[in-house]
Amino acid sequence: MENHGKPTPLDRSDFDRIYRRYGALVFRRARKILADEQCARDVCQDVFVQLLRTGGKWETPSRIGWLFRTTTNCCLNLIRGSRRWRNFLRVLPPPPVVAPSLPTQLLLRGIPERLQEIAIYYGLDQMSQEEIALALGLSQKTVSNRIRELRSWLADDETQPRVKQK
């Protein structure tokens, strides 16, 4: 799969091989973030459809990093979609639809969207700055800045209710 010349599109057997090798990793990660087996299966599909979308150009310094990042983004999209869906349902008349239980959703509640991905890697996965940089394809300095931003946002968020109570 690592191409050194012109990339050739993945054929079915290439794809099956990649899916057998990495499918369980993606599924396990999605399940860890979403805590929902069915949603994790959906995310697993989305991740590998994205892989096929690359048309055989799966060139990355770390395949595991690519899979971690894409799975995280697909999970975040699902969580954000579910939030939007709930907002949409709020303005509709009953019967209400119960959204799947998504614990990560609670973890991310109120965190700005641009910091949610970092919050997962840093908070949930306990990844180092170097690892996050590798997975996201960013410089370590950028990652460090975002973590600082996240921490400062969390610190502000913690102090805010106390200020309001006074």
Added chain:
Amino acid sequence: MTNDTSCPSEFALERWRFGELAASSEEAPLVAHVDGCPACRRRQAELAEADSLPPDSDAIWSRALAGGFVGRQSPGLRWMPHPLRWVAAATLGVAFAATLVGALRRPNPDALTKGEAWQLGVIAKARDGSLRRLDPGAPLSPGDRLRFEVFTNRPRADIALVMLDSAGKVSRLAPTAERSLSIPGGRKVLLDEAVELDGALGSERIVLVACDRSMEVSDVVASARRALAAAHGDPRQVDSLGTGCHEETFWITKVIK
């Protein structure tokens, strides 16, 4: 390593398990940590165990087809002159019909890929005589002896084992006979062959090749050599040996203890 503990993150463990850290500066400290940390060894074993989940790729491929990300037409047909396409299509149609009829008659039509479970276990005997069943990525030393255990839920399968090392070398592990070894399914089979690790350090990739037909072991070795050469001698970059059979990988790491 994690951001606030000394234990490696799951990301690091996965990169190690899939061979991405082989021969990197991160590998040695990680191996040393996992070797002495029961919690990490347990996590590593759990990660490897989850790989037995049988994912179904049909739905994904269908979505990709519907989205036009993958081609319906085989690349071989694209360059053909127009009349030849019809001939090729007719030939393929006949071949497909014959395959379908054959498949319907046979009880096990799939070539060792769908809905099956495989396990490749490695048992190490250290120079002090101690025995241990290895977790994937386990650190070993030159001089350690290895034996192999294979399980399948297929009624029967033909297998061969080869080893790819970071120095770009392919070694034949089992069987020592010219043709692949036929094993029964439903129970763990301990292979007779044992191998003693040489002095080259770094990550080594043990590959179990399993087929529903007998194979020449030299063909498997030749395929492994071609795949390793195409990956510029780096076992981490080898996706498949290209044998057309099922393949299972087990990584070990040779270090000086």
